[in-house]
Amino acid sequence: xxxxxxxxxxxxxxxxxxxxxxxxxxxxxxxxxxxxxxxxxxxxxxxxxxxxxxxxxxxxxxxxxxxxxxxxxxxxxxxxxxxxxxxxxxxxxxxxxxxxxxxxxxxxxxxxxxxxxxxxxxxxxxxxxxxxxxxxxxxxxxxxxxxxxxxxxxxxxxxxxxxxxxxxxxxxxxxxxxxxxxxxxxxxxxxxxxxxxxxxxxxxxxxxxxxxxxxxxxxxxxxxxxxxxxxxxxxxxxxxxxxxxxxxxxxxxxxxxxxxxxxxx
Amino acid sequence: xxxxxxxxxxxxxxxxxxxxxxxxxxxxxxxxxxxxxxxxxxxxxxxxxxxxxxxxxxxxxxxxxxxxxxxxxxxxxxxxxxxxxxxxxxxxxxxxxxxxxxxxxxxxxxxxxxxxxxxxxxxxxxxxxxxxxxxxxxxxxxxxxxxxxxxxxxxxxxxxxxxxxxxxxxxxxxxxxxxxxxxxxxxxxxxxxxxxxxxxxxxxxxxxxxxxxxxxxxxxxxxxxxxxxxxxxxxxxxxxxxxxxxxxxxxxxxxxxxxxxxxxx
DNA sequence: CCCGCTTTCCCACAATATGAAAAAAGCTGG
DNA sequence: CCAGCTTTTTTCATATTGTGGGAAAGCGGG
Numbered sequence: 105x106x107x108x109x110x111x112x113x114x115x116x117x118x119x120x121x122x123x124x125x126x127x128x129x130x131x132x133x134x135x136x137x138x139x140x141x142x143x144x145x146x147x148x149x150x151x152x153x154x155x156x157x158x159x160x161x162x163x164x165x166x167x168x169x170x171x172x173x174x175x176x177x178x179x180x181x182x183x184x185x186x187x188x189x190x191x192x193x194x195x196x197x198x199x200x201x202x203x204x205x206x207x208x209x210x211x212x213x214x215x216x217x218x219x220x221x222x223x224x225x226x227x228x229x230x231x232x233x234x235x236x237x238x239x240x241x242x243x244x245x246x247x248x249x250x251x252x253x254x255x256x257x258x259x260x261x262x263x264x265x266x267x268x269x270x271x272x273x274x275x276x277x278x279x280x281x282x283x284x285x286x287x288x289x290x291x292x293x294x295x296x297x298x299x300x301x302x303x304x305x306x307x308x309x310x311x312x313x314x315x316x317x318x319x320x321x322x323x324x325x326x327x328x329x330x331x332x333x334x335x336x337x338x339x340x341x342x343x344x345x346x347x348x349x350x351x352x353x354x355x356x357x358x359x360x361x362x363x364x365x366x367x368x369x
Numbered sequence: 370x371x372x373x374x375x376x377x378x379x380x381x382x383x384x385x386x387x388x389x390x391x392x393x394x395x396x397x398x399x400x401x402x403x404x405x406x407x408x409x410x411x412x413x414x415x416x417x418x419x420x421x422x423x424x425x426x427x428x429x430x431x432x433x434x435x436x437x438x439x440x441x442x443x444x445x446x447x448x449x450x451x452x453x454x455x456x457x458x459x460x461x462x463x464x465x466x467x468x469x470x471x472x473x474x475x476x477x478x479x480x481x482x483x484x485x486x487x488x489x490x491x492x493x494x495x496x497x498x499x500x501x502x503x504x505x506x507x508x509x510x511x512x513x514x515x516x517x518x519x520x521x522x523x524x525x526x527x528x529x530x531x532x533x534x535x536x537x538x539x540x541x542x543x544x545x546x547x548x549x550x551x552x553x554x555x556x557x558x559x560x561x562x563x564x565x566x567x568x569x570x571x572x573x574x575x576x577x578x579x580x581x582x583x584x585x586x587x588x589x590x591x592x593x594x595x596x597x598x599x600x601x602x603x604x605x606x607x608x609x610x611x612x613x614x615x616x617x618x619x620x621x622x623x624x625x626x627x628x629x630x631x632x633x634x
Numbered sequence: 635c636c637c638g639c640t641t642t643c644c645c646a647c648a649a650t651a652t653g654a655a656a657a658a659a660g661c662t663g664g
Numbered sequence: 665c666c667a668g669c670t671t672t673t674t675t676c677a678t679a680t681t682g683t684g685g686g687a688a689a690g691c692g693g694g
Contacts, residue, residue: 107651108416110375110682115420122441126448131641141684146642151373155380156477159445165641165691169445171476174483176387177442178500180424180434183391187498211436212421218439234499235443372682375651397671406653411673430660430672 113140114148121158121167128166177235184209186310186319187218189352193345194221197323201338204229204324208245208307213264214238215246215320227303227324230272239265241280242272244293248307248320250280251287258284272299292339293320297327304330308342312353321346378405379413386423386432393431442500449474451575451584452483454617458610459486462588466603469494469589473510473572478529479503480511480585492568492589495537504530506545507537509558513572513585515545516552523549537564557604558585562592569595573607577618586611 120137121129129137134145149167152158156172181187186209194205198221206229207219215238217231230236230243240250240261250258262277269275287293293307307322321342330338385402386394394402399410414432417423421437446452455472462470463486471494472484480503482496495501495508505515505526515523527542534540552558558572572587586607595603 107412108375109650110373111379111413111416112420114376114379115422118441122444126450132639142641143643143684143686144682147372147682148376150642151376155377157380168448169441171442171445171449171474171481173438173445174442174500175476175479175481175502176383176434177436177439178498179387180436180438181500182498183433184436185391209436211440214440216436216440233443233447235439235446237440374681395671396673407672408653408655408674409651412651415673 110148113138113144114152117145117148118152118157118169122169124168126168128161128164128168130164130166134167181218184218186353189349190219190321193321193349194219197221197341197345198223201323201325201341203329203338206231206245206305206307206322206324207319208249208322209319210240210249210317211237213240213261215240215243215249217245218319223325225326227326228300229303229305229324230299239268239272241265241284242269242275243299244295244305244307245320245322247280247284247287247295248293248309248322249317251284251293252309252311252317254316292342293322294335296330302327306330306335306338306342308339308346310346310353311350313350321349375413378403378409379417382410382413383417383422383434387434389433391433393426393429393433395429395431399432446483449483451618454614455484455586458586458614459484462486462606462610463488466588466590466606468594468603471496471510471570471572471587471589472584473514473587474584475505475514475582476502478505478526480505480508480514482510483584488590490591492591493565494568494570494589495564504533504537506530506549507534507540508564509560509570509572510585510587512545512549512552512560513558513574513587514582516549516558517574517576517582519581557607558587559600561595567592571595571600571603571607573604573611575611575618576615578615586614 116138117134120134124133131142131146131149134140134149135142138145149158153160153167153170156170158167159170160167186207190207194207197205201223203223204227205221205223206217208215208231209218217234217236220234230238231245238246240246250261253261262280266277269277269280291308293305295305297304299305303324304327305322305324307320309317310319310321312318323338323342381403382399385399389398396407396411396414399405399414400407403410414423418425418432418435421435423432424435425432451472451474459470459472466488468488469492470486470488471482473480473496474483480496482499482501485499495503496510503511505511515526518526527545531542534542534545556573558570560570562569564570568589569592570587570589572585574582575584575586577583588603588607
């Protein structure tokens with residue numbers, strides 16, 4: 105894609121800052137990391153800060169992500185309509201099951217935690233808090249989405265994510281392929297302590313008419329709280345909610361996922 | 370600021386899309402709204418979509434905000450440390466009071482809802498859900514921050530926000546000045562149905578050592594649930610939590626607010 | 635107080651972004 | 665199903681814009 109050099113560089117800087125720690129980055133760090141001249145980094149970072157996308161620490165002369173992202177991010181999620189639609193469902197499920205309820209949505213090659221309701225016990229999850237993301241394929245909430253995408257898309261996603269799988273304890277493409285076969289056969293995703301010691305998860309896909317699977321609704325709990333019998337009753341419960349949600353989804357306002365394969369560097 | 374034309378234009382496009390409805394905008398809309406040529410809009414929007422900042426609806430050929438904002442926004446908020454620090458506090462307050470608990474943070478000329486815990490009754494608030502924002506000065510959570518900023522900053526903020534105050538039912542600069550005088554005198558902000566019919570709110574400021582007031586902790590409830598006596602006990606409760614939070618705030622990792630007056634167009 | 639390191643500003647140069655126009659792709663209504 | 669319209673995408677010559685070296689100004693540590 106030509107004619108957007110400055111924009112690409114600016115976004116690269118944003119990503120750098122996003123990946124940096126809480127202390128942020130100084131101009132010289134940006135310059136060192138990108139190979140761009142100091143003046144260019146300064147100019148771009150100052151402009152981004154002027155727009156609120158970066159926050160500038162005047163005393164330490166360092167840049168962090170601006171809260172503008174938070175504001176726009178909330179709107180982006182709201183636009184999809186899924187969050188609002190599912191809010192009462194999450195509350196209900198959390199109250200009824202005492203487990204942690206998770207709403208995940210596909211975004212490019214990842215699945216993003218759109219909303220979460222903690223149960224009695226606050227369990228650790230891969231995505232962490234709201235807004236967290238995992239590569240598609242890791243964890244039940246993520247597999248419940250991946251398993252029901254078109255075969256060529258699945259291939260593209262797994263290929264793209266392969267290097268990232270390694271960063272998650274003992275994951276690899278073959279394992280994930282087997283897992284999603286199982287998910288497809290059963291109709292729901294189940295993990296029993298395989299991702300995080302002692303934490304179990306169940307998830308069912310959410311389909312938008314005409315768009316296929318776009319999200320998943322899941323539960324997280326301690327493995328000690330989940331036996332075979334409970335799996336069935338919970339899956340049943342989730343599926344009933346899923347059907348209700350699917351009936352109300354407005355595919356037109358649903359944020360479509362970018363085509364697999366497109367990702368700028 | 371020179372040398373960032375493309376970047377400024379790109380951000381202008383992002384803002385347009387952000388302000389557009391759930392259906393998003395087509396290239397021709399972007400062109401019409403900005404006066405830029407269609408080709409330029411197309412090139413920039415496609416680049417932004419490639420980076421995930423915009424989501425492209427392939428069938429309708431329209432752009433919406435991308436979930437990338439959601440992901441980065443969550444990180445931006447997490448970085449401040451305030452959200453994590455206050456999470457248990459919010460949960461505790463919600464459980465104890467049965468009211469809605471709100472954590473607001475300053476961002477430029479606005480206050481942003483960083484976290485929220487709904488009580489027994491789901492009340493309407495100005496900021497709406499998490500990520501929502503109001504101009505500084507409107508509503509108790511916002512006034513609890515504004516009231517304790519430096520006088521010249523207050524002036525700059527009110528001046529900047531004056532046109533926006535009009536958009537909120539019966540607000541104006543004079544009213545807000547009086548309100549923040551009261552807040553300063555009492556040490557907390559109180560609204561009794563003045564903003565939204567039947568909804569009352571209380572908020573206390575949160576100070577970061579060396580940075581002054583950066584956020585506020587507040588409660589929302591029905592006016593019928595709030596009498597003079599309860600105001601005092603709730604304010605007391607909030608202030609105790611505020612002291613505890615303030616003791617744990619790490620000002621170094623706190624996102625500093627951009628200097629008032631800086632805002633690119 | 636001085637020295638080294640960062641940040642910020644300045645400016646000539648050329649690479650980059652620009653928009654007109656053409657081509658392609660969708661829609662619409664008959 | 666086609667003709668005519670609108671909207672999107674691509675192409676390309678042009679000059680505007682972004683670039684990075686270097687100088688100036690700030691900071692901070694010793």
